[in-house]
Amino acid sequence: MPRRVPVVLVAGQLGAGKSTLVNHLLRRADGVRIGVVVNDFGAVGIDAMLVAGQASAVTSLADGCLCCTTDANGLADLLAVLTAPSARLDLVVVEASGLAEPRELVRLLLDAVAGEARHAAYGGLVVVVDAVRGEPDGVVRLADLVVLNQVDRVDDPAPLLAALRAIAPGPVLPVVRGAVDPAMLVDPPARRAPPRSGQLSFDVLLREDAHEHAHAAWDSVAVERAVPLDPARFAAFLEAGPAGVFRAKGVVRFPGAAPFVVQTVGTAIRVRPAPRSVDVAGARMVFLGVGLDAAGLESALDACAADPAADEPSLLPVLRYEESDRVDAV
Numbered sequence: 167m168p169r170r171v172p173v174v175l176v177a178g179q180l181g182a183g184k185s186t187l188v189n190h191l192l193r194r195a196d197g198v199r200i201g202v203v204v205n206d207f208g209a210v211g212i213d214a215m216l217v218a219g220q221a222s223a224v225t226s227l228a229d230g231c232l233c234c235t236t237d238a239n240g241l242a243d244l245l246a247v248l249t250a251p252s253a254r255l256d257l258v259v260v261e262a263s264g265l266a267e268p269r270e271l272v273r274l275l276l277d278a279v280a281g282e283a284r285h286a287a288y289g290g291l292v293v294v295v296d297a298v299r300g301e302p303d304g305v306v307r308l309a310d311l312v313v314l315n316q317v318d319r320v321d322d323p324a325p326l327l328a329a330l331r332a333i334a335p336g337p338v339l340p341v342v343r344g345a346v347d348p349a350m351l352v353d354p355p356a357r358r359a360p361p362r363s364g365q366l367s368f369d370v371l372l373r374e375d376a377h378e379h380a381h382a383a384w385d386s387v388a389v390e391r392a393v394p395l396d397p398a399r400f401a402a403f404l405e406a407g408p409a410g411v412f413r414a415k416g417v418v419r420f421p422g423a424a425p426f427v428v429q430t431v432g433t434a435i436r437v438r439p440a441p442r443s444v445d446v447a448g449a450r451m452v453f454l455g456v457g458l459d460a461a462g463l464e465s466a467l468d469a470c471a472a473d474p475a476a477d478e479p480s481l482l483p484v485l486r487y488e489e490s491d492r493v494d495a496v
């Protein structure tokens with residue numbers, strides 16, 4: 167069974183709340199094993215390291231700035247180790263220094279995924295914006311998810327929220343103290359049994375923090391369709407990045423072909439043939455994001471339906487996103 171570990175990049179200005187967000191993920195991991203790549207232990211703080219002792223691997227890059235230090239190889243090597251099956255991680259988070267250039271980081275990550283880090287998958291660029299200063303440099307235009315942090319420090323975050331939503335290609339999530347649910351970034355593993363009673367894990371203990379802010383709201387919308395989809399229309403739908411969607415996953419059938427598993431983060435799309443045990447007449451998709459329009463997603467998938475009277479369409483528009491199966495061999 168192929169298993170790729172998503173690698174999420176967390177970027178944003180100095181002091182926006184990147185470390186706070188990473189800490190939140192670690193504290194709320196809820197069975198999701200998270201590895202963190204940071205360039206400065208001091209910035210992540212002691213609680214992250216405590217949690218890390220339980221559930222995660224924390225590794226530091228040598229130098230101050232991720233994208234200056236590592237040529238692609240440094241990051242690729244590190245990600246190869248962290249995403250290897252032996253590390254048993256479900257998610258890797260790379261916290262960029264406030265000085266790192268997000269575009270360059272994304273390129274490094276994509277290179278790593280295509281090369282050495284063969285068990286890694288692109289997990290998205292999360293850009294943290296602080297609600298007090300806003301985002302002057304337009305980096306949100308690259309973000310798969312914008313986290314508008316520190317909304318407790320402004321009287322009315324609505325104008326900034328609207329401005330960000332107008333320019334960001336993906337969803338914008340307003341939060342306090344980086345309260346992003348890890349389940350938005352990665353599917354919680356089903357395979358692990360809950361801890362036996364009487365043996366409270368660190369996760370559970372940390373979750374009991376009495377007054378911590380609840381997870382910010384995000385949605386998931388499931389859509390099922392009974393007819394096969396047209397590959398070109400479906401690919402165009404995914405490439406356009408449906409409004410508010412951060413990631414999507416599901417099984418889709420195209421005319422004349424066996425079903426495919428489809429996963430997206432932003433506009434990064436991956437497909438692979440579905441296991442034989444999985445069947446679907448048309449499409450079964452789940453979309454995760456913020457402020458999702460369920461009816462809009464349903465009608466968008468309706469518009470992707472294959473024309474039953476037409477010849478079998480080419481699979482090329484979808485197959486160009488097929489991931490290599492080299493992971494299977496391991």
Ligand SMILES: Nc1nc2c(ncn2[C@@H]2O[C@H](COP(=O)(O)OP(=O)(O)OP(=O)(O)O)[C@@H](O)[C@H]2O)c(=O)[nH]1
Nearest residue numbers: 179180181182183184185186209264315316342343
């Ligand atoms: N009031 C408030 N303070 C916050 C929030 N999130 C983070 N902070 C504080 O803001 C400061 C900066 O947060 P960090 O998480 O260290 O920011 P960073 O982006 O990692 O900073 P660098 O590593 O320096 O780039 C810290 O003192 C946090 O405690 C929030 O939602 N509300």
